[in-house]
Amino acid sequence: MSKIPVAPSLDDLLNEGQQPGQERPVSRRVLFLSIQAVLNAVIIGFIAKLLVALISLITNLAFYGEFSFHETSPAHNALGIWVLAIPVIGGLIVGLMARLGSPAIRGHGIPEAMEQVLTNESRIKPIITLLKPLSAAISIGTGGPFGAEGPIISTGGAFGSFAGQIMRISPNERKVMLTAGATAGMSAIFGTPVAAVLLAIELLLFEFSPRSIIPVALACATGAAMHLLLFGTAPVFAMPGILAPTYGALIWYTAMGAVIGVASALISKSIYLIEDLFERLPVHWMWWPAIGAVAIGVTGYFAPYTLGVGYNNITELLTGSASLQLVLGLCFLKFISWSVSLGSGTSGGTLAPLLTIGGAAGLGLGMLVMHFFPQSGINLPTCALIGMAAMFAGAARALLTAIVFALETTMQAHGLLPLLGACTASYFVSFFMMKGSIMTEKIRRRGISTPQAYEPDILQHLRVADGMAFNFITALPEENIVQVKARLRAEGNPQLPLVVEDGDRRFAGIIGLQQVYQAQDKDNIASLVLPAKTWIYPESSLDTAIQLMDRYGLEYLPVVRKDDKSKIVGILTASQVFTAYRKRRNAGEQYQQAISVKRRRNKLIVSSRKWLGKER
Incomplete structure (x- = not known):
């Protein structure tokens, strides 16, 4: 054995x-x-x-x-x-x-x-x-x-x-x-x-x-x-130095970010719309990348700069001196070739195309603003910079990553505020226009959900004392099974296990109720009890208790005093952990509901006072 x-x-x-x-x-x-x-x-x-x-x-x-x-x-x-x-x-x-x-x-x-x-x-x-x-x-x-x-x-x-x-x-x-x-x-x-x-x-x-x-x-x-x-040590996307933005320019950059946020959501949706169209083709998916590559070839014939990685296109956009033809071509033709080929299921990435399309969109928006509002205070390299980052932030829902990525690849410290405003605006707009992102939509369609927020684990903030049972039945080692069974029936057959204590009320172990009921009448408690090797303290977290119970397959844990482990103060079961979790969760929801009710009540009071003032 x-x-x-x-x-x-x-x-x-x-x-x-x-x-x-x-x-x-x-x-x-x-x-x-x-x-x-x-x-x-x-x-x-x-x-x-x-x-x-x-x-x-x-x-x-x-x-x-x-x-x-x-x-x-x-x-x-x-x-x-x-x-x-x-x-x-x-x-x-x-x-x-x-x-x-x-x-x-x-x-x-x-x-x-x-x-x-x-x-x-x-x-x-x-x-x-x-x-x-x-x-x-x-x-x-x-x-x-x-x-x-x-x-x-x-x-x-x-x-x-x-x-x-x-x-x-x-x-x-x-x-x-x-x-x-x-x-x-x-x-x-x-x-x-x-x-x-x-x-x-x-x-x-x-x-x-x-x-x-x-x-x-x-x-x-x-x-x-x-x-x-x-x-090498040079910035990946070298660009001319940009000046610190004025408050007026920051407003324009943020507004551009919001517009690009709309574009990022539409682009993300279009990728999966194209995927759906390929799903309807009456041919095996093995042939789809070749079919999608037709779009690459056609656009590459008319606009060769759309072929390949195109990091040089991003660098040219960041100079702010790219021609209108290049800007429009990278906005639309690059999008067509990338979206069709990626939707076909070929092997490729999304970051560089998003940066390229976003940079072109930002530069194009900057050209429009400077044409109609020459005193706006914006500059075209910054427009391209916020465009590429805002497109990434909105499409991928990676706000902080997009901001820091743009800073690290260009080494432009003065771009921080424009990037923060534009990327946040893009993220905000995209959040309301799409349930998922270009990164999560595919797996979301397969029924796989991704976390939308990082909330603290409730069980890590609840103590064992918040969930344990204080009332339990005890027995002495020398008691026989007949006496204990009679006492359990008198107590209405409780659900908690039986706690064994010696004559000095020192904790000796725990016996499951099923084990007690299945024992022979001639047996005594001492023949059934085994010394407890795993326990927990009232001050410990419920998360710690759950880990112990899961690791060792335990249905319950004895809760002992930290300063004297021979004294048991409670028993913790899985159902009690769930109950404590539910109460804390419900308390948080009730608190939010109470705040909402209070706000509505305050608004009603203010409205009533205004109405009474008008009546007078």
């Missing part, structure tokens, strides 16, 4: 420096996770560099017939009408890879990572680590209007998840590893460690705690260091 492990007491857990529900001390676990996250980030940095080099190689092969890793744009190709075929060939290859390899390579990147966090205990198939960057490089290298950030975020998340599965850690710790890998990829591409940390909080972690933030932050810092090593 195998030996059953003895559950440690709360004191044992706390003396080891760990929280209930964890196998090792928190500090040691965080240290191990942080070391692994940093090592993963170094590898992911090289993967990011390899992805960029692979995109350049495929671009040179597809559009110029050269075997070269030199970074170039497909916009200068001389293929003529044959440019229509290049994206279609790339779409065929991506569709075939998804069919034969894994369908998980299709899509944006971030929504798929979110889905694995929420539904699959952060488990991603290891093959995604290979197939996602390869498929994305083919898609982008053959003209796909996407950025490298979405695929590298997905690849980094897959690598972090794979490392977590090898380490055999808990699902929550694996979520941290997945998030650290994903955000390290973003930081390695853009050199934006703070924005990457904020992205983790707003879109992937769904929590804020030292156990999760420390490994993620270290991974993002390492990713940024890899960016400096592999990509």
